[in-house]
Amino acid sequence: MDVTVRPGPVVDLHPSLLPIAFLLGTWRGEGVGGYEGMDAFRYGQEVVFFSTGRPALSYTSHTWWIGEPRDGRSEGSPLATETGFWRVQPGEGDGPPTVEVMLAHPFGISEIYVGDVVGTRVELRSNVVIRTATARRVDRSQRLYGLVEGDLAYAIDMAAEGKPLQSHLSARLQRVSAADRP
Template sequence: MSADSGPEVHDMIKPLSWLLGKWKGDGVGKYPTIKDFTYTEELTFSHVGQPNIQFSFFSRNSKTMKPMHHELGFIRFKPGTSHCALLIAHNFGVSEVEEGEFTDTEIRTESHTVGLLSFGKPPETKKIKRVFSKTGDDSLEQVVFMETANTPMTEHLRVTYKKVTL
């Protein structure tokens, strides 16, 4: 390891090493109970040489540039399989564990645990699904689906990113 290159990529995360780096994109949010909106988002995927990927998602309203949503977490891998888990904390009081499968161009997950603040704003989030798809050498799409206590599973967010740094 050199000071410039950082730690060596752990063998377990090599299939998804294309995620590593900083991404910026534009998205559309919609849901039956809210007005449609547009946003910009910056993602950073990094590692420290361990068998996981750390991430940070930060979005802003594309018209006002006011902060909207922030997620921090990790992608963990089940050794010897294509099974992965996302461990996520949201700034509005939701924490979740999503599990699913990955390929060399896609990650598909679904929450099996959603934790909520006792004083969180209703309606209660019940389930989240997401798909990350590599759509080119330097492009990525994320689609997020959500189910609440009042609304069945439906698409909520769709954003397309371009990689800006490795």
């Protein structure tokens, strides 16, 4: 079969995304997780931020178990994935730009965050969660992302299963590719 490969779209970074251009690329590293009543665990993660030329960065995250086997999981067993879009709006007055993040999770939950970007730090404080009747009860989360010595570091707190807002995850990822498309 003959296949004609036509040129793809021109992919420039939309200028509105300049405040979060430091996120672009593929990042890989390790994190630690835990929660009230849960033993701490370690995980590996790959995160990709890429431009489609439209005014939102596309985002994907994959994680996997690392360390001693537990609860049927061993090194490399798949853990959570999430996917979404990050966009930027001008801040009010002299305020910092606003970041809006839409995320979908494969376990019956979608969420939207709104926050600020200050330099190379994104603080996602305001969040709404919607969930199906069968999803675990997650009420609220907040996230902080930032560059630390060239690495992408983040911390995620959540209020779930009736428990107060507390740390669930934190990680430090190294940039493995600067490409703005995977």
